[in-house]
Amino acid sequence: MQEVFRHRTLYLLAERAGDIVGVLPVSEVKSSLFGHSVVSLPFCVYGGCAVTDSAAVSPLHTRAWEFCQDRGADYLELRNRTLREAEWLRQDLYVSFRRDILPDVEANMLAIPRKQRAMVRKGIKAGLRSEIDSDVERFFRLYADNVRRHGTPPLPKEYFRSLQREFGQQAEVLTVIDTEGRPVSSVLTFYFRDEVLPYHAGDLERARDLAANDFKYWELMRRGCERGYRVFDYGRSKVGTGSHDFKKNWGFEPQPLHYEFRLRRGTELPQKNPLNPKYQLLIKAWRRLPLPVANMLGAYLTRHLS
Numbered sequence: 484m485q486e487v488f489r490h491r492t493l494y495l496l497a498e499r500a501g502d503i504v505g506v507l508p509v510s511e512v513k514s515s516l517f518g519h520s521v522v523s524l525p526f527c528v529y530g531g532c533a534v535t536d537s538a539a540v541s542p543l544h545t546r547a548w549e550f551c552q553d554r555g556a557d558y559l560e561l562r563n564r565t566l567r568e569a570e571w572l573r574q575d576l577y578v579s580f581r582r583d584i585l586p587d588v589e590a591n592m593l594a595i596p597r598k599q600r601a602m603v604r605k606g607i608k609a610g611l612r613s614e615i616d617s618d619v620e621r622f623f624r625l626y627a628d629n630v631r632r633h634g635t636p637p638l639p640k641e642y643f644r645s646l647q648r649e650f651g652q653q654a655e656v657l658t659v660i661d662t663e664g665r666p667v668s669s670v671l672t673f674y675f676r677d678e679v680l681p682y683h684a685g686d687l688e689r690a691r692d693l694a695a696n697d698f699k700y701w702e703l704m705r706r707g708c709e710r711g712y713r714v715f716d717y718g719r720s721k722v723g724t725g726s727h728d729f730k731k732n733w734g735f736e737p738q739p740l741h742y743e744f745r746l747r748r749g750t751e752l753p754q755k756n757p758l759n760p761k762y763q764l765l766i767k768a769w770r771r772l773p774l775p776v777a778n779m780l781g782a783y784l785t786r787h788l789s
Contacts, residue, residue, distance in 0.1 A: 484510045484525060487642045488786040495546050497539035505539030507532045509547055511554055514787035517753065521551040522560045525789035526638065528579065528682075528719045528740070530562035540567060548745055558746045558753065564738075571743040572752050578737035580717035580730045584679070588708050592701075599697065599732045606698025609662070613702040616656040619643040622669040625658075626685030627778050634766030636781030636788075643671060643683070657706075659690075659699045668695040672703060678714040679707040700733070 485492045490510040497505035508530070509523045523530035532540050544567070551559040561567065564579065585591045595603060616622060619640065627637040646654045650673065658669040668686035672679060681703055690696055704715055717735055720727040731737060744752060772780070 487639065487645050488525070490525060490786070490789075493550075495543055495550070497534070497536070497543050499536060499539075504536040505532055505534035505543050507543040507547055509550065509559075510789075511556065512787075512789045514789075516784075516787045517789075518558075518750075519554075519556045520558050520560060520753070520789065521547065521554065521556045522789050523547070523562060526642075526785075527562065528577075529564055531564075531567065532561075544568065551745070552747070556747075557750045558744050560753075561743045563741045563743060566741045566743075568743050568745070571745050573744065574742045574752065575739055576721050577719040577740040577742065578722060578727065579719050579740050580733075580735035580737060582715055582717075582735050584704060584708050584713055584715050586708070588705055591704055591708055594734060595701075596732065596734045599734070602694045602697040603701040606659075606694035606701070609693050609698075611659050611661060611667075611693060611695060611698045613699070614658050614660060616658050616669075619647060619656055619671070621658050621666045622656045622671055622683075622685065624685075625666060625669045625687065626671075626683060627781075628687065628774060629685035630781075631772065631774055631777045632688070632770060634770045636784045637778055638683070638785050639782035640778075641782075646671070657699065657703060659695045659702070661693060661695075667693060668699045670699055670703065674712070677712055678716050679703060679712045680716045680718065682718060696729075 484490045490512050492508070492510040495507040495509065496503055507523060509521050510525050512520045512522055512525055532543050534540055534543075544561070548559055585594060592600065592603070623640045623643060630637045647656075653674045655672050655674065656669060657672060658666050660666050668684070668690045670681045670684040672681045674680070681700065684699075686696055707715060717730045717733070719740060720730060722737070727737065746752065
């Protein structure tokens with residue numbers, strides 16, 4: 484966050500008798516386009532406190548709010564999987580999709596609902612193959628083309644490079660190629676403890692006809708099963724979008740995410756999402772940009788989004 488986007492970032496610690504019992508990572512996002520905020524965490528599905536003692540949550544939230552006020556920020560945003568502050572304002576735009584990975588590969592295949600399972604088998608019959616990339620080059624080309632088609636700016640390539648440098652083998656790029664060796668779909672996945680977390684993805688338009696995305700996520704699940712991982716976390720989606728429906732078709736039940744906000748007086752709840760009607764003209768215009776121009780502008784614009 485700090486090296487790539489120049490967001491001031493720090494860890495707030497809670498200690499008891501000299502032992503750390505809680506951590507709250509926060510980033511200060513100063514944007515001339517969308518205001519000034521303190522967020523845990525920008526560009527991430529989840530954030531908020533990590534604690535071994537529930538009593539640490541309240542003082543960590545208090546300290547984060549003090550930091551927000553000290554910096555003159557408009558609001559504090561915490562991206563929690565569970566409700567932490569019932570009195571704060573919330574945005575219930577997003578849900579997450581998580582499910583256990585069964586210990587047997589074929590059992591995981593049979594656990595996929597019939598119609599979706601047929602799509603996975605279609606990709607297999609089409610001769611698609613998956614490869615693990617040592618860099619983000621093929622992934623970024625597919626990712627950037629995909630987000631441009633959806634009318635949103637891409638995160639800079641350097642961000643994905645930095646994730647690979649920081650997390651090493653725990654940040655893996657899997658790319659799907661067709662029978663002629665051409666990349667058609669790709670995903671950057673994190674591995675944490677016993678969880679598989681596909682996080683950023685991209686594809687070509689023809690990936691749908693090949694069932695390449697269906698094949699891609701099956702490959703992740705299959706590989707995760709063979710490597711002993713126990714949870715598949717499909718990440719977040721906005722309710723009412725194609726991404727939401729795609730994940731639900733896999734038999735995953737949506738689980739609400741609690742994005743909680745504490746606002747300074749006179750500040751409105753931010754609405755920085757593509758479903759906001761006032762952004763529709765910008766989205767339509769962005770789709771028409773040449774890809775190199777979209778990538779260049781995206782490297783600047785995304786640091787304002789969080």
